[in-house]
Amino acid sequence: xxxxxxxxxxxxxxxxxxxxxxxxxxxxxxxxxxxxxxxxxxxxxxxxxxxxxxxxxxxxxxxxxxxxxxxxxxxxxxxxxxxxxxxxxxxxxxxxxxxxxxxxxxxxxxxxxxxxxxxxxxxxxxxxxxxxxxxxxxxxxxxxxxxxxxxxxxxxxxxxxxxxxxxxxxxxxxxxxxxxxxxxxxxxxxxxxxxxxxxxxxxxxxxxxxxxxx
Numbered sequence: 001x002x003x004x005x006x007x008x009x010x011x012x013x014x015x016x017x018x019x020x021x022x023x024x025x026x027x028x029x030x031x032x033x034x035x036x037x038x039x040x041x042x043x044x045x046x047x048x049x050x051x052x053x054x055x056x057x058x059x060x061x062x063x064x065x066x067x068x069x070x071x072x073x074x075x076x077x078x079x080x081x082x083x084x085x086x087x088x089x090x091x092x093x094x095x096x097x098x099x100x101x102x103x104x105x106x107x108x109x110x111x112x113x114x115x116x117x118x119x120x121x122x123x124x125x126x127x128x129x130x131x132x133x134x135x136x137x138x139x140x141x142x143x144x145x146x147x148x149x150x151x152x153x154x155x156x157x158x159x160x161x162x163x164x165x166x167x168x169x170x171x172x173x174x175x176x177x178x179x180x181x182x183x184x185x186x187x188x189x190x191x192x193x194x195x196x197x198x199x200x201x202x203x204x205x206x207x208x209x210x211x212x213x214x
Contacts, residue, residue, distance in 0.1 A: 001206075006116075021123045021212075026075040027108070029172070034052045034053070034054075034110070035052055035053055035104060035110040036050070036051045036052045037049075037050050037100070037102050037112045037114075038050070039063075039100055039116075041098050041117070041118050042118065042119075043087065043089070043118055043122075044089050044117045044118075044121055045086035045087060045088055045089060045122035046063060046071060046086060046087040046089065046098055046118075047083060048061070048063060048072070048081070048082060048083045048089075048100070049080075049081075049082040049083075049086070050077065050080055050081040050082065050102060051079075051080045052079070052080070053078065053080060053081075053104060054078075054079070054104070054105065054106040055078040055079035057104075057105030057106045058076050058078075058105045058131050059076065059077050059078065059082055059102065059103060059105050060074055060076055060077075060082075060101075060102070060103040060105075061074070061077060061101070061102050061103075061147050062100075063072045063087060063098065063099070063100055063101075064098075064099050064101075065089070065096050065097065065098055066088070066097035066098070066115065066175070067097075068090065068096065069090060071087040071088075071089070071098070072087055089118050091123070092118070092120065093120060094120060095117050095118060095119055095120065096117070096118040097115050097116075097118075098115065098116050098117070098118055099113070099115045100112060100113070100114050100115070100155060101113050102115075129171075132169075135186060139214050148172050149193075151164055151176070152185070172212065
């Protein structure tokens with residue numbers, strides 16, 4: 001059986017087209033596998049793994065917190081780059097925006113500028129919102145040890161105040177002897193003089209009798 005030449009030519013064309021299509025698929029898939037930046041963000045750290053870059057040029061990578069600190073300063077690398085240890089995020093009580101910037105040295109279309117959100121870790125207490133409070137009066141200052149407090153009262157005054165007042169003399173107590181002259185003094189003097197005169201007269205009369213008898 002003889003196969004026509006036209007059929008053989010048609011089969012060759014189909015085979016050639018299939019080979020070209022397969023080769024094109026491989027070539028088109030090659031750039032997709034190159035320049036692969038992989039990074040992840042948790043509540044406390046950032047991991048980074050850059051692969052399939054060109055080692056014939058200089059590439060750069062930077063990781064930072066938006067409006068915050070720089071987690072990874074601008075670092076140059078070749079074919080690949082990865083963090084030896086996760087990059088630690090600062091403590092935060094609200095979400096942080098983390099930014100990754102990769103500059104490819106072979107073509108700017110392979111450069112990356114992405115951001116991801118770092119959530120708040122569980123157990124983190126949000127900081128309270130400051131509120132205006134009424135001004136408080138300063139506490140009363142206590143006297144220092146160097147200041148000597150004034151005594152409330154001297155011992156003599158205290159003793160004087162504590163001593164009982166002298167009792168007033170009762171109206172029934174006998175009066176003390178008067179040291180001045182009294183109205184009864186002339187009477188007593190006159191009676192004493194009369195007694196002396198009477199005694200003298202009696203003594204004189206007795207002596208007279210005795211003289212007469214002798």
